[in-house]
Amino acid sequence: MNIGFIGLGNVGGKLAGSLLRNGIDLAVHDLDPDRVSGFVAQGARAGGSPAAMMQTCDAVITCLPSPAASAAVMDQMLAFAGPGKIWMEMSTTDEAEVKRLGAQVIERGGAAVDCPVSGGCHRADTGNISIFAGCDRETFERILPLLTVMGRRVLHTGPLGSASVxxxxxxxxxxxxxxxxxxxxxxxxxxxxxxxxxxxxxxxxxxxxxxxxxxxxxxxxxxxxxxxxxxxxxxxxxxxxxxxxxxxxxxxxxxxxxxxxxxxxxxxxxxxxxxxxxxxxxxxxGLDITAPGFPTELKDDEPEAPGYEVAVKR
CATH class of the missing domain: 1.10.1040.10 (N-(1-d-carboxylethyl)-l-norvaline Dehydrogenase; domain 2)
Known part of the structure; x- marks a missing residue:
């Protein structure tokens, strides 16, 4: 699969970095051209517009700061979100909104997943973050190889929207x-x-x-x-x-x-x-709540390793 990634901020940039580091064919887009050029220098392709990315990529991942930002991007991509295409929403977003946008993709023959991450930017940077995925089982199995590149522990949470909840x-x-x-x-x-x-x-x-x-x-x-x-x-x-x-x-x-x-x-x-x-x-x-010996930034000391699906105990 060739993948498009839209949103290269604190979390998105690290998730996209894991894909690129592990040899995924990656196109990227961000409103900040410097972020795009940084990825291009590492071997990614400039994706152009969201519409162009949905046209040329098998799956497009969005990782954006708000539901409104995701909706604006989807407005550009929707005409090309047909059979064989997958929209993967990795933003932290509203259940109702991801269902609304996802339904429009599904109506056109595509597939939609909400797959937000949890565990901090330092774990996103090493591919050791946890990922929730809300979608039908068939779609989950299609995207699981991608999710296990970006994250260590992957949980299929149920239908579209459940991961966001x-x-x-x-x-x-x-x-x-x-x-x-x-x-x-x-x-x-x-x-x-x-x-x-x-x-x-x-x-x-x-x-x-x-x-x-x-x-x-x-x-x-x-x-x-x-x-x-x-x-x-x-x-x-x-x-x-x-x-x-x-x-x-x-x-x-x-x-x-x-x-x-x-x-x-x-x-x-x-x-x-x-x-x-x-x-x-x-x-x-008037107190100073500091102490010596603590780090000024977080680093993940867990070695990067292939991810896996977390089994729900019932």
Whole structure:
């Protein structure tokens, strides 16, 4: 298969890099021409327009910052999304929107998949990130060889749209963990606890989480640069809140998380790094929530290896 990849940002650029690194015939497109030229220098082809990519590629992957951006790209590609073509939406997006766009592709004889990723930019960079895939089983088996190049653990979640529902749920949980860790670290510092010891106490205990093992290190090093901005956090947790409202689930914590992140945006800027939420508490207490010995950027120490489908235990 020859693949088109649209959207070479923090996550998309790393996923596309895994495809290129592993010998996939790749065409790329991005609004930033420098990103495209960087990939061309490594052996990719400039894809031209989204329409041209859908015409010439077997599958086109989109990894874009918003549902509106994906819809705008699909408007250009749809006329050419016929039999044999696959649209793979790797953006974190709205279930209803991916179903709407995917239905238009399917009506024309093509196939559609929502396949968002989870696990952080550092794992996207090494091909070790996790991928959810929502589509019919036949389409899943067609694209599984591609997914196992970009990711280590691949989960077939069910029909189109199911992967997007699960992805925003995981981002909601990650946001909750981040904000609770900000409070936990600050409270321990205020209580006179050593923050390096505090980090280890959390890591080896029932309080541990993926967010702690990654983002707490960036908070404590002072870099606060996780390559994920507050506007994206608010988009994702807002999508989770919409799922709850559509299904008439009265949530208590979700609206509070949204309010806290909005306050962070107001203080530090729309596209401030999400880990800067710790600074709200530093400012309120006068404490410095840093400690020596922590990395300023995350690196994946798991060797790159072929991915595999995760079996659901029933």
């Amino acid at each position: 699960l992805k925003v749920m995981t981002n909601y949980l990650a946001t909750g963990h981040l904000l609770m860790l900000c409070e936990a670290l600050t409270t321990m510092a205020a209580a006179g606890m050593d923050l390096t010891t505090t980090y280890e106490a959390i890591r080896i205990s029932s309080g541990n989480s993926f967010v702690h093992e990654t983002e707490s290190q960036l908070i404590l090093s002072g870099s606060r640069c996780v390559d994920f901005t507050m506007d994206l956090v608010l988009k994702d947790i807002g999508l989770f809140q919409e799922i709850a409202e559509r299904n008439k689930v009265p949530l208590d914590i979700s609206p509070l998380l949204i309010d806290l992140m909005r306050d962070g945006q107001a203080r530090y800027g729309t596209r401030a790094q999400s880990d800067r939420m710790i600074e709200r508490l530093e400012e309120a207490t």
